[in-house]
Amino acid sequence: MSASTVPERNDEVDRIVDAWNRERPDLDFAPLQVLSRVARLARQVDRARRAAFTRSNLEPWEFDVLAALRRAGTPYRLSPKALLAQTLVSSGTMTNRIDRLVERRLVERQGDPSDGRGILVQMTGSGLNTVDAAITRLVDAEADLLGGLSSGEQARLATLLRKLSLDLDHAGEQPA
Structure with missing residues (x-):
């Protein structure tokens, strides 16, 4: 790791992994370095999203349906079947x-x-007015969460997360 990539300070995951390394030096805790942070970040993102939706008087599921309709473009309509496919819920x-x-x-x-x-x-x-206000608030909230990263760092992170997501999606499609 170069000096420019060494973290300036430790986070809770560093402390947890250090403790595990001390107690179980026989295991490789590299996956925890990544996925524990992803899990912690997911909770923070969820809180930020819920706050953005609350300010728009929406529940997250309401945003999901309205956002699917908004992304469909004018006249902002879909069949219930198309909404099912986009929101992954039961009929x-x-x-x-x-x-x-x-x-x-x-x-x-x-x-x-x-x-x-x-x-x-x-x-x-x-x-339409409600979902447009909500997506504006959501984008602003998520930009704030990523404020500590440069645009290049955000792009690199997005690329790595996309790769991991595609790999995991592909692995989930494999027959057992």
């Missing part, structure tokens, strides 16, 4: 979520013009 859960968003007037159900029996979920103007 019953999605029906309940759509019902609750309809009650809040953030989305509305419409008949599907290409399928007389189908429905589409369309975001309302209120839903």
Whole structure:
């Protein structure tokens, strides 16, 4: 490790790993150096996201549905099946979520013009304003979390995390 990459100070993970190294020098704790930090950071990111959504009067699941509709582009509508694929919840859960968003007037159900029996979920103007405010708050909060890293460091970290994510996704697809 070069002098420029040596951490300036130790964090809690360093203290934990040092203690394990003392107690179990026979094990390689390198994975803990990475994944314990990822787990701790995930908790901090979750708190920041929840705070951003709370300021927009949204639950995280509400943001997920509205964000999927927003990313679909004008006219901001998708079938419930498409929403299921993007939010990875069960059909019953999605029906309940759509019902609750309809009650809040953030989305509305419409008949599907290409399928007389189908429905589409369309975001309302209120839903659009709400999700746009929420994503702005989210991006600002996450930028604050990454404020200690340069743009180059952020790009390198994103590349490494993408590689790890793709590797883990691919490993999960392998037959047991």
